[in-house]
Amino acid sequence: MSPAHRSGPMDVDALLDDPARRIVVCCGSGGVGKTTTAAALGLRAAERGRRTVVITVDPARRLAQSMGLESLDNTPRRVLLPENTPGELHAMMLDMKRTFDQVVEEHADPARARQILDNPFYETLSTGFSGTQEYMAVERLGQLRESGEWDLIVVDTPPSRSALDFLDAPERLGRFLDSKLMRFLTEPAGSGPLRLLGAGVSMVTSVIGKLVGAQFLNDLRSFTSAFEAVFGGFQERAERTYQLLQDPGTAFVVVSVPEPDAMREAAFFVRRLASDGMPTAGLVLNRTHPLPEGPAARLGPEEAEQAAQALARTGKHPLAEAALRLHAERAHVRGRELLLLDRVLTAHPDVRVSEVAALAGDVHDLTGLRRIGDLLAGAGPVGGDPAAGTG
């Protein structure tokens, strides 16, 4: 019943304990438990002696509350842990506009900064722009890393449409801000090199003007000239910022659940990390449904279903019949989970896996997060002896 597990379980404690490890990024598609995983890793690191900060992007108050905080903001807040805890845990929630403001204020003189911050287009760029949140998460990560205050920074990535958006954000932002079209639109009419392209382009500008409005184009124009003056080529800056992710002190934890879409995304991500030279620490598989050890684990779904049907015909053993039906369902679910995992491992045999079995309820407090941390670190069935560490 055990999955074809090629390279052994993920050693979460080794990951968290390594003093050279300064950043752990949790990524994956939406709804797979990234935020909880990040918080549980952060807590575990703190309890193992590291001064840790968790950056989350999840505005759900539940997470803040589970750490005993009323709410989270852009500044790390200390989480109250038992007195004998060797490390510290702090938590913050990314405020992308505030982070963007800080980046502008840091690089521009006050007058120029005002000019940028007051521009209506800046509002769009700093709040509604696809890619800003991802990019600002990495900017904020850079600030915290720079400060030298933290042994370990655990990052929860934004709930993008695709997990890859996180890696593609700087390129997307940069491509946009440095694009030819942007230059053309923002240069005085008829002066740019693109004017040679002739009527096609002017028609395009006129259509864009119709779509977004002439005022909007004016705002955009004054914004880019001020922004250019401060940042030069944005793409370059974005690429420098993202180099942090390729740093040897950074590791990625890909988070998934045993559902086809999420596993497909996870496999994409693992492949992409490898091709971008970013280290994958492992795959966290949340909300799995392992079977209890013993004879039940060896009873397959078909056999259980047939036995239940045989009992149903006699009508004499309703309890055993229900128990067998329930088991057939669970064994079927488990079989499908292992199949999905095996597909990923066949394509990526080096990936180490940590399995977190579905808990009956949600995580409400530090005890719950600690329990998840235990499961992450190998109390789960894929990760080791299922009987150990469940108490």
Next chain:
Amino acid sequence: MSEREHRSPGPWDACAGARLHIVTGKGGTGKTTAAAALATALASGGGRVLLLEVEGRQGVASLLERSPLPHEERPVLSAAGGGTVSVLAADPESALKEYLELFYGIRRAGRALSRLGAVDFATTIAPGLRDVLLTGKATEAVRRRKGRGGRTSSAPAGSPFTYDAVVMDGPPTGRIGRFLDVNSEVAGLAKAGPVHDHAERAARVIRSESTLVHFVALLEEMPAQETRDGIGELSALGLNTGAVLINMVRPELLDDAGLEAARTNTLDRDALTAGLTAAGMSDPAGLATGLEDELHAHAVRAGLEAGVREGLASLGSPVLELPLLERATGERAVQHLAHALTEQGVGR
């Protein structure tokens, strides 16, 4: 669709008048599956329904285990009683081109725009534009009437609608408010002109009685919480919320007494072992221990689920349930779920 008379009122009755059904829910709750099942149930009995996908992730194609679908309305699913569900995987670029053609008659401009990456550009500098184009596409399909060329403008006002209903597989709960709040979305855009008119037309349909936003939930705390928050958010925006669709509901195998005994570990172990012996299982006593653990975990979970279900019922929205399908996948699963919805009154 009123042939089947004398049925007791069902939860769906409150939603029966709507023509645009927008389906949202927390990520991972099975929005696409629920939307496809709803579209199929609404088409049963000979209806024509459009299932519109707006997230650009080809969720319907992957659900039906097919290759990616184009930006083109085509019949994909058939429903009981001769109905059809057409599917459109809407993308903003094609929607923009259609729109330019419609309002300016410039097909060539569309091509030039694509070549220069202008669509990407325009929807990037003004993210609201993207949402306006997609909601606009949905509302255009709702208003469209049968006529020459299939265009709203060329069909006489009295002719029948092209689609009886349009079901949108919408953005997740976290983004749905912003997506549908078309009026404020365009606040930053051109203050007058065709985009503005387009947005206003879309907003009128979205805010009308004929549009309902349905929430897909699971019997788990987080999706239920998001449903509660989402209903609150949309109501505050003045949008009409419809039903709560609880997805992946497991059939209950034990009665209340059995659940209680399993929860408190007071099941009749001897009866269980005797049953397993009668079923010819090897090591019935050992097996009984394992199955008892499974029954206990199941009962604990069932207790939590009952609490979540109660919470969802107290929201005041009609509640429908979709069964968990372990074995059926693809179109077969959609048909199963559509049937379950029909039985709860959808499409009558």
